[in-house]
Amino acid sequence: MSETGQTGLGLDEQLCFALYAASRAVTAEYRPLLAEVDLTFPQYLVMLTLWEDEPASVGDIGERLHLDSGTLSPLLKRLEALGLVERRRRSDDERSVGITLTPRGRELRSVVACMPGKVAGATGLDPAALADLRHRLHALTEHMRRS
Numbered sequence: 499m500s501e502t503g504q505t506g507l508g509l510d511e512q513l514c515f516a517l518y519a520a521s522r523a524v525t526a527e528y529r530p531l532l533a534e535v536d537l538t539f540p541q542y543l544v545m546l547t548l549w550e551d552e553p554a555s556v557g558d559i560g561e562r563l564h565l566d567s568g569t570l571s572p573l574l575k576r577l578e579a580l581g582l583v584e585r586r587r588r589s590d591d592e593r594s595v596g597i598t599l600t601p602r603g604r605e606l607r608s609v610v611a612c613m614p615g616k617v618a619g620a621t622g623l624d625p626a627a628l629a630d631l632r633h634r635l636h637a638l639t640e641h642m643r644r645s
Contacts, residue, residue, distance in 0.1 A: 553598040
């Protein structure tokens, strides 16, 4: 901070850059692990939401991941092509598409279960520090979304 108490324009002083760089570093740590199961990081996030709460509508997944349907639809099509999910128009609402896991999609959960621990280990943070960081980032996200 400068003498006036204002944050300067130095790159390393920017919250946006710190978050961006950290996000890229974490994603890069996942990349080779996910390549082994032919998933991209965004596809992995979709799978995480489905393993947690399935079936789900495209809208539910988009809301959870903060993605619009234009971004989400290609991800879901690719996951369907991989045989991990099924997309179906809901009989109770033709405008809504329901997403369910296939047996192969359910089995994949046990294959990737070790990945979060490997990435957490690479951070160099202890479990309490990681939990605190995650909590603070969730709080920051909610605050920013409300403002």
